[in-house]
Amino acid sequence: MDYLKIKRNLENYTVRNIPKRLITVNASGDTVVNTSSPNYYYGQIPEYKIDKEGFFILDSAGEKIPNTIDINIFITQEYDDMGIFTDMDFIPKQPPLSQPPNNFNPFLDGRIAGGPVDFYYTPPISVTGETDDSHLNYVKSLRVDSNGLPIYQPFLNVSKEDGQFDGVTDNNNQRVKYKLGADINNIGTTGVEFTTYHQEFVKSTNIVGEDVTWNKTTFKAVDGGWNSSNIDLYANVKEEEFLGIVFPPEISDDVFINRGVADIFERNAILSEIKTTDDLDNFRGGYLVSE
């Protein structure tokens, strides 16, 4: 917990002004201040903000504005990743909700009871970008023209997967369009569409400093976002043995025994057993891997 010491001077909030209309001269010629006036605040800290004449300042709704002593503070949060969760099946609430609650936020509100998985879907989006022309060679036909250049035959399916279309959809002198991973029964609206331009080139430098050149290529993919292909609803349960384990176990042997973490002290306890570098290799038959 942070402990902050702050000093504020009450004088900064004390009224030192007397409205002129509260100052009068009596019959004997003495100057008199009407200190009983509700607009007289000299030497006081008013509860609500007032103007120079001692009247309340009102907000846009006609309400008096509380007089406040303002202090800026900085609040922080310490955050630690607790590691992976386990997905478990659950019995959904019946009947399911037909509409999400007002202001429903799937990322903040969690898995609400009765909420079907489509509450968590996002509208399909189209993603566009640029890439290199490395996929073009894959969709070419095996024939070449008189110049020895490959012929791109529209709707020639080069995919080896059943029901999938990989191939050129359109070709002219300027560019060739082709699709990868499209549904063979719905080529137009599925798959990733590439367009490679014959006469436009992109020049760049690779990571070893060599100049590389390729035909300008754009891509367009539809049906992005969260949908039935990439999310589902489960009860997320934290198993304590996986506390602090942020990736699933990587199996690097034919036989792999995942002991997990028995308790919060085990990782420290393991280190106490390691005395030499040989221990690293031999501990629990290769439990620890040094790379």
Added chain:
Amino acid sequence: MATGNYGTVRPADVSVDDVEILYAYSPSRETLNTVELEFLDPTQVLLPANDPNSTTEVLGGMYTLKLPTAQFGNKGYYSIIIRPKQIRTTIVDCGVLVDMPDVKGLVFDISQVPSTDQNKFENGSLVGYRVEYLETDGSKIPNLYRIITSNNRALPISQPAGNNNATQAWSFNDNTTTTFCTLTPSSAPFVKPNAVPFIGNPLQDVIITNTYFDPVMLEVEMVEYDDETLAYALYSNQTKSLEDGVYTIYNFGNEIYKQYNIFEVKDQFTGKPLYEVREQKSIIDPTKDFDDITNF
């Protein structure tokens, strides 16, 4: 398998609905009275700053505490505690999951929680919350807390009473108002496999607190004088009325800051001056307005 979990300290962007503010007042440091804390409504006194790039985006970290002068207008010391909001409820049961008998947890009834906080008990929303425990006499068990690591609505399934505190097993089911929370630590220690950490008892009262920010305590000292007001006495405009001996000190805005009567005390018989006196006036003489005096 990676155990190198990460953590960081980030500017908090907690909603003021998840904050509690308490304060205590003491007129001096020497006051021996028992500290009496009172609540402030965070929605009235705590204001998050908005990011300059977007008026609807909370900047994070920076909050303005607007202390009402009606409560904070006295000279003295105000101790202000800003802490995560506490939710008080009762443990319905302590049990295990049907499908994972090694996973122990607490069960709360969402319908017993104040309606304003029930949305915080939805599936997965309690992750990171802290649980503290109360004795039957209402006192708080010191130095004992557990952290909720997951929560899901669950329904009990009858089974023979088992070990630990489990009286029945729980199965995830959204058609219920009870939620099953896993906590840490709840596993047997490495060196004492039979000793299970205490996570609570059925019908025990608990305090559930979010961990959206680290608590902050402020000691606000309200003073009547600082460098600025001392500078009034040294460097600001002043007048001394030769007719009635009123000595006036103005602030830097030429408003009357202090007024004094200056006079001599003389021996009533001999007329010999004994003292020169400067006595603060309790009632301000408004005729000594600096602009009126100098506007000739």
